[in-house]
Amino acid sequence: MPAGPNPVTVGFWNFDDGTQMRAVELPDIGLDGFPTATFTADSRYFFCTAGAGGRRIFLIDVKTAKIRSSWTASASVRGLFPLTSGEIAAVGVEPKAVLIYKMPAP
Amino acid sequence: MSCLIVPIFALAILAADQPLVPSVRLDSGGEAWPAALTPDGKSLLGVVKDGDNGDVVVWDTVDRSRSVLAKGKGAASLCVGSVPLCVSPGRRSVAWLILTEPVDEASGVADMDVVIWNATDRSTTALLKLKKALFFCMSADFSPDSSLLAFGDGNTKKVHLWKRGATAKWVALPTLEVAQRQDAPKPTFLETKFSRDGKQLFAFFLTKVPGESFSSAVAVERWDTASGRPLSCRIQPTRTFIWWTGPLPHVVGEGTLCLQAPEGSGGGVVGLDISSGKKSMRSMASPWGHRCRRTGKLVATRIAY
Numbered sequence: 001m002p003a004g005p006n007p008v009t010v011g012f013w014n015f016d017d018g019t020q021m022r023a024v025e026l027p028d029i030g031l032d033g034f035p036t037a038t039f040t041a042d043s044r045y046f047f048c049t050a051g052a053g054g055r056r057i058f059l060i061d062v063k064t065a066k067i068r069s070s071w072t073a074s075a076s077v078r079g080l081f082p083l084t085s086g087e088i089a090a091v092g093v094e095p096k097a098v099l100i101y102k103m104p105a106p
Numbered sequence: 107m108s109c110l111i112v113p114i115f116a117l118a119i120l121a122a123d124q125p126l127v128p129s130v131r132l133d134s135g136g137e138a139w140p141a142a143l144t145p146d147g148k149s150l151l152g153v154v155k156d157g158d159n160g161d162v163v164v165w166d167t168v169d170r171s172r173s174v175l176a177k178g179k180g181a182a183s184l185c186v187g188s189v190p191l192c193v194s195p196g197r198r199s200v201a202w203l204i205l206t207e208p209v210d211e212a213s214g215v216a217d218m219d220v221v222i223w224n225a226t227d228r229s230t231t232a233l234l235k236l237k238k239a240l241f242f243c244m245s246a247d248f249s250p251d252s253s254l255l256a257f258g259d260g261n262t263k264k265v266h267l268w269k270r271g272a273t274a275k276w277v278a279l280p281t282l283e284v285a286q287r288q289d290a291p292k293p294t295f296l297e298t299k300f301s302r303d304g305k306q307l308f309a310f311f312l313t314k315v316p317g318e319s320f321s322s323a324v325a326v327e328r329w330d331t332a333s334g335r336p337l338s339c340r341i342q343p344t345r346t347f348i349w350w351t352g353p354l355p356h357v358v359g360e361g362t363l364c365l366q367a368p369e370g371s372g373g374g375v376v377g378l379d380i381s382s383g384k385k386s387m388r389s390m391a392s393p394w395g396h397r398c399r400r401t402g403k404l405v406a407t408r409i410a411y
Contacts, residue, residue, distance in 0.1 A: 072123040081143040091140040099128035
């Protein structure tokens with residue numbers, strides 16, 4: 001996926017041997033919104049918010065450093081939480097409400 | 107032609123996104139900062155700002171009710187260190203620091219409580235009461251197995267420890283004393299972190315490097331968690347970017363301390379081997395945020411060009 005006007009790189013490192021494993025450039029990211037991110041329990045996937053006021057969510061395969069899926073929430077996402085069901089929950093906020101979205105297990 | 111390509115290209119990117127529809131909508135009553143959704147998805151912990159005050163709130167996502175666990179006095183009640191709430195790795199316990207009186211504007215101090223909430227029985231317990239302390243000098247960390255909680259108090263340079271007992275009650279362990287270094291300001295930031303296996307506890311605090319008049323370095327001490335015995339640490343005070351709002355410093359892998367490099371040095375994340383004190387790696391420049399997998403050896407960094 002080509003980068004947009006404000007690309008940002010997400011890099012993955014192995015701190016045991018100091019090697020940089022892979023990096024992926026996210027498109028059209030912007031620095032707006034409240035960035036949040038989480039690994040899945042098995043560390044195979046990385047979820048992060050980016051752009052659109054923190055409403056866009058990317059699922060990155062850590063091994064290949066490729067974007068596997070992306071979503072757009074209706075509210076700014078301020079929390080990403082893996083659930084025991086395998087799903088990933090995103091918590092978005094509006095001025096007077098909190099919204100919970102669920103994404104399927106990768 | 108290029109004028110057309112750009113909007114079409116932008117539309118193509120947006121079209122790749124799948125729209126997310128919320129499955130639950132909860133009333134927050136104010137500006138909310140969600141901190142933890144329990145692994146079963148049934149309880150959401152967060153802070154709701156109500157004017158200048160911050161309340162710690164739990165929502166039941168099934169019946170959509172909201173309960174106020176603690177009412178803070180003043181905006182500073184939003185902080186444990188600089189993180190709104192300290193969440194255990196299993197997300198079954200949440201600790202926070204809450205002001206029980208407004209901050210004295212002249213001295214910046216206030217009375218405050220260290221409080222813990224357990225998801226199992228939805229109980230709230232005050233673990234520690236602090237008198238006339240500076241709230242921004244505090245930090246907290248759970249051990250990777252969520253059985254221990256460390257709370258660093260930069261006012262007294264003490265690290266308080268609790269262990270989760272069989273009945274889910276938190277029992278106090280002997281308090282650890284951080285060495286009173288001449289080159290450390292008092293009070294100071296005091297960041298506490300457990301090692302990946304939970305057997306060691308680290309304390310990071312501000313200090314000076316020789317020849318500099320202000321505190322621009324991080325000093326490190328460590329203890330054996332089980333005995334409370336101090337362990338040697340060869341890491342010399344290391345310059346860092348003093349930005350105490352991210353998950354750095356952090357202990358990852360089998361004993362690597364990650365620090366954010368100071369401005370003007372090219373930036374990046376510096377990895378220091380805790381046993382030898384030697385630099386083990388350095389990441390790309392200008393990092394912007396980090397998420398460390400203490401158990402997975404991985405760090406993700408967002409870098410703005």
